[in-house]
Amino acid sequence: MQVVHAVPEDARAVAEIHVDAWRSAYSRILPADYLASLSVEKREAMWKNIVESGQTELLVAKDGGAILGWVSFGACRDKDAPSSQAELWAIYVAPNSWFKGVGRQLWLRARELLSQQGYSTCSLWVFAENEPAIRFYKAIGFVADTLPPQELECGGRQLQEVRCVCRIDA
Incomplete structure (x- = not known):
């Protein structure tokens, strides 16, 4: 498996x-009808x-020609964030590749690049109800922040997101 920068053809x-x-x-x-309404074409x-615009760094994990997962990251978007804090904007692995180390490899490469760019910490936001993701983040070094959860609406449901943080220069 290789972790490389995405190109437009990977979209x-x-x-x-x-x-x-x-x-x-x-x-x-999230409600089933909301999940069913998600559009691959719109996300593509x-x-x-x-x-193409470079809004965020996007890495993909490739095995042969197949993409198994991806990670998006960059400067932290939180209002209270110091310039030394990065953010893991999103990380997703194809469900048939879960629990095979793909997510960990994506994070390790992203962490390496963030460290090279001078960041000392990284944060992320995760649904408070997403216990499997929280376990994954904990396993790769993230801990819950003291910041209160933020409320958001998604798919007609009111949800909470919690922020987690990790040192990347340790």
Whole structure:
């Protein structure tokens, strides 16, 4: 498996993983009709634009020609964040590749690049109800922040997201 920067041609596979992972990971968190309404085509256009514009760094994990997962990261978008804090914007692995080390390899490469860019910490936001993801983040070094959860609406449901942080220069 190789972890490399995405190119515009990867947008379709990134979008497919994005939608499939949401439908699998959030099936107990978000309404089924909302998950069914997710559009691979819309996400493909979004990711192609992101790759072409460089809004965030996007890495893909490839095995042969197949993309198994991806990670998006960059400067932290939180208002209280110091310039030394990065953010893991999103990380998703194809459901048939869960628990095979793909997510860990994506994070290790992202962490390496963030460290090279001078960041000392990294944060992320995760649905408070997404216990499997929270366990994964904990396993790769993230801990819950003291910041109160933030409220958001998604798919007609009121949800909470919690922020987790990790040192990347340790």
